Amino acid sequence: MSYHKMWADLGMNLEAHDQLLQVLSDGYQKQFLTQKNRPAGMQYLDFVVSEIHGLRVKELVDAQQAGRKVVGSFCVFVPEELILAVDAISVGLCTGAEVGFELAEQYLPRNTCALVKSSFGFKLAGLCPYMETSDVIVGENTCDGKKKGYEQFKDLVKNLYVMDLPQMKSVAGKELLKAEFIRFAAYLEKLTGKKITAASLKEAIRVVNAKRSAVARLARLRAASPAPISGLDSLLINQIFFNENPERFTENINKLCDELEVRIEKGDGVALKDAPRILVSGCPMAVPNWKIPAIIEQNGAVIVGEELCTGERGARWLTEIKGTTVPELIDALVERYWQIDCAVFTPNEDRLASVKKMVADYQADGVLQYSLQFCQPYTIESGLFEKQLEANGIPVLNIETDYSMEDMGQLATRIEAFIERIKQ
Amino acid sequence: MRFAGFDIGSRTLKLVILNENGMIEEKILPNKYNFELQVKDLLPPDSYDYLVGTGYGRHYFDNWENAETISEIKAFAAGVNWYHKGELTILDIGGQDTKAISLDPAGKMKKFAMNDKCAAGTGRFLEIMAGALNLELSEFGNIALTAKRAEKINNMCTVFAESEVISTLSRGALASEVALGIHNSIVERAIGLLNRVGISQSLVFVGGVAKNPALAYLFRQRLDGEVIVPENAQLMGAWGSAIIARKLWRQNNDLSG
Numbered sequence: 001m002s003y004h005k006m007w008a009d010l011g012m013n014l015e016a017h018d019q020l021l022q023v024l025s026d027g028y029q030k031q032f033l034t035q036k037n038r039p040a041g042m043q044y045l046d047f048v049v050s051e052i053h054g055l056r057v058k059e060l061v062d063a064q065q066a067g068r069k070v071v072g073s074f075c076v077f078v079p080e081e082l083i084l085a086v087d088a089i090s091v092g093l094c095t096g097a098e099v100g101f102e103l104a105e106q107y108l109p110r111n112t113c114a115l116v117k118s119s120f121g122f123k124l125a126g127l128c129p130y131m132e133t134s135d136v137i138v139g140e141n142t143c144d145g146k147k148k149g150y151e152q153f154k155d156l157v158k159n160l161y162v163m164d165l166p167q168m169k170s171v172a173g174k175e176l177l178k179a180e181f182i183r184f185a186a187y188l189e190k191l192t193g194k195k196i197t198a199a200s201l202k203e204a205i206r207v208v209n210a211k212r213s214a215v216a217r218l219a220r221l222r223a224a225s226p227a228p229i230s231g232l233d234s235l236l237i238n239q240i241f242f243n244e245n246p247e248r249f250t251e252n253i254n255k256l257c258d259e260l261e262v263r264i265e266k267g268d269g270v271a272l273k274d275a276p277r278i279l280v281s282g283c284p285m286a287v288p289n290w291k292i293p294a295i296i297e298q299n300g301a302v303i304v305g306e307e308l309c310t311g312e313r314g315a316r317w318l319t320e321i322k323g324t325t326v327p328e329l330i331d332a333l334v335e336r337y338w339q340i341d342c343a344v345f346t347p348n349e350d351r352l353a354s355v356k357k358m359v360a361d362y363q364a365d366g367v368l369q370y371s372l373q374f375c376q377p378y379t380i381e382s383g384l385f386e387k388q389l390e391a392n393g394i395p396v397l398n399i400e401t402d403y404s405m406e407d408m409g410q411l412a413t414r415i416e417a418f419i420e421r422i423k424q
Numbered sequence: 425m426r427f428a429g430f431d432i433g434s435r436t437l438k439l440v441i442l443n444e445n446g447m448i449e450e451k452i453l454p455n456k457y458n459f460e461l462q463v464k465d466l467l468p469p470d471s472y473d474y475l476v477g478t479g480y481g482r483h484y485f486d487n488w489e490n491a492e493t494i495s496e497i498k499a500f501a502a503g504v505n506w507y508h509k510g511e512l513t514i515l516d517i518g519g520q521d522t523k524a525i526s527l528d529p530a531g532k533m534k535k536f537a538m539n540d541k542c543a544a545g546t547g548r549f550l551e552i553m554a555g556a557l558n559l560e561l562s563e564f565g566n567i568a569l570t571a572k573r574a575e576k577i578n579n580m581c582t583v584f585a586e587s588e589v590i591s592t593l594s595r596g597a598l599a600s601e602v603a604l605g606i607h608n609s610i611v612e613r614a615i616g617l618l619n620r621v622g623i624s625q626s627l628v629f630v631g632g633v634a635k636n637p638a639l640a641y642l643f644r645q646r647l648d649g650e651v652i653v654p655e656n657a658q659l660m661g662a663w664g665s666a667i668i669a670r671k672l673w674r675q676n677n678d679l680s681g
Contacts, residue, residue, distance in 0.1 A: 390535070400540070409480055410521065410538065413480070413495050413496060413497070413521075413538070414495075414536075414538055416494075416495040417495035417496075417497035417498060417533075417536055420494065420495055420497070420498045420533070421533045421535075421536070424532055424533060
């Protein structure tokens with residue numbers, strides 16, 4: 001079916017958007033559908049991707065007509081539970097492609113990271129239906145690029161809400177996070193005209209916990225050898241995590257995990273048993289940023305984990321449902337989100353421990369640290385982590401790149417050589 | 425038996441053919457950017473029994489029979505290890521990239537690093553700088569060595585460095601002193617890259633740019649250990665590939681590698 005009328009009503013640029021969907025569809029065909037021995041359960045993801053700007057957006061528009069609100073965000077620090085507790089819908093926004101960069105550079109310096117530039121580009125070029133449906137876009141003070149970007153982004157969108165975040169895991173930092181969650185809860189109540197109750201918040205926590213448990217189950221299954229599912233498909237699941245209906249997502253990912261358990265039982269997998277196992281760690285990879293995982297897996301290695309925001313850093317912890325009142329449940333949320341080991345924190349030793357633990361849990365042979373060019377927090381940490389991991393006998397490859405395809409040859413050389421290093 | 429190592433580099437094509445005992449043929453040709461034809465010319469049917477391709481164009485060999493591809497990093501490591509055993513550091517400066525590779529005492533690749541996206545400090549950078557000074561690439565290094573002092577060249581970006589060179593010359597600086605400054609800046613950048621993998625007592629300097637005498641001289645001045653420039657520095661990737669081709673063929677045919 002055609003969604004052109006819906007996209008036109010959303011004020012999108014139809015011609016450029018058709019082109020974008022074509023590129024997305026070609027890329028998906030080439031990178032995903034050519035993979036060998038994919039689990040049947042991936043058909044669900046194939047369908048979701050084919051309708052990523054279609055049916056899912058229509059669901060949002062229909063929900064809005066029924067009086068619900070859509071809350072768009074960019075970051076794993078934005079508590080989805082509070083959004084669900086006011087019966088609103090939480091969606092991740094488009095930041096993963098090189099679109100509208102020339103327009104974005106009218107606002108941002110050239111040497112701004114591709115992710116921040118992409119958020120501006122998608123908005124200015126009218127290419128992200130999620131931004132256009134959002135009743136509010138929630139920004140957050142993580143890195144400087146985003147923080148300063150929001151000062152201009154607010155004039156480009158109808159409604160931007162900025163959440164402050166601490167930078168140190170101190171007592172005062174935790175108080176700030178709590179105060180910001182309380183302020184956000186009050187904002188959401190005002191936006192929707194609905195009260196957060198202990199029952200609605202508890203239910204929201206249950207829904208999000210179930211979703212995170214499903215991807216955690218998937219993560220654990222990838223410890224098997226041969227790997228039962230590719231890193232490319234697993235990354236896709238972690239990306240779709242942010243946009244899909246959470247209950248439908250949970251149900252389907254659990255079904256996929258059932259299938260993977262049978263595969264593991266039979267010793268069936270997507271890679272050779274002796275394929276080098278790689279952990280990918282660093283900056284978030286938003287749809288359709290599949291560049292690095294595609295090169296890794298086309299060269300005979302298999303990715304066994306993502307230490308990314310679109311991966312375990314975003315989904316690792318569950319919220320322990322403690323308490324019976326709204327303030328107590330918000331405290332429980334603060335406890336959960338406080339553990340996120342984002343590179344904007346200093347010091348950030350927990351993250352190195354997470355990387356080491358993932359290497360051990362998933363029997364990774366090496367770590368590819370992925371940094372977006374000009375992303376200072378992750379790029380600087382990658383230098384520090386490289387020394388520490390290599391000192392522990394864990395091979396590391398640091399890659400710094402952006403969303404363009406012009407460095408594919410050089411990246412392939414490095415990644416191939418890294419795989420050769422692991423294999424020798 | 426004939427074992428071919430083919431390095432399709434960005435500026436040149438390099439071919440080495442070995443038999444059981446040693447080298448029987450080696451060739452270096454400029455890459456005319458229709459290397460498919462050039463490769464076909466160099467490798468007529470039945471010219472090899474097993475081939476290993478490397479270099480930026482290596483994947484051209486992906487579907488060839490009795491052939492496989494390896495990264496330049498593995499190729500250089502194998503080539504250098506053939507001549508020089510033990511723990512060492514390799515610096516390869518090629519046409520469009522720079523690589524630092526450290527080998528452990530057993531000759532295994534310990535760590536490697538490559539330059540960023542741009543061509544700063546590579547062979548292409550040298551070519552453009554020689555052009556800005558109106559010098560032939562072959563005389564560029566020798567002229568730098570005649571300078572008593574060096575002009576400081578601050579920009580590493582090829583485009584900015586070129587205009588810096590021109591403005592330095594128009595200020596009246598000597599071409600030889602500017603040339604030395606350019607070589608200094610390449611050496612500084614390369615040492616930065618080498619430090620990322622650790623510099624051992626022996627540095628083996630390979631790739632087309634190793635033919636430049638000023639760079640080898642400056643590395644010797646700056647580093648404590650020895651700096652080795654093999655005679656076939658530019659062919660090292662093709663050499664390593666041919667050696668691996670021979671090893672693979674022996675393994676595939678159950679002979680000891």
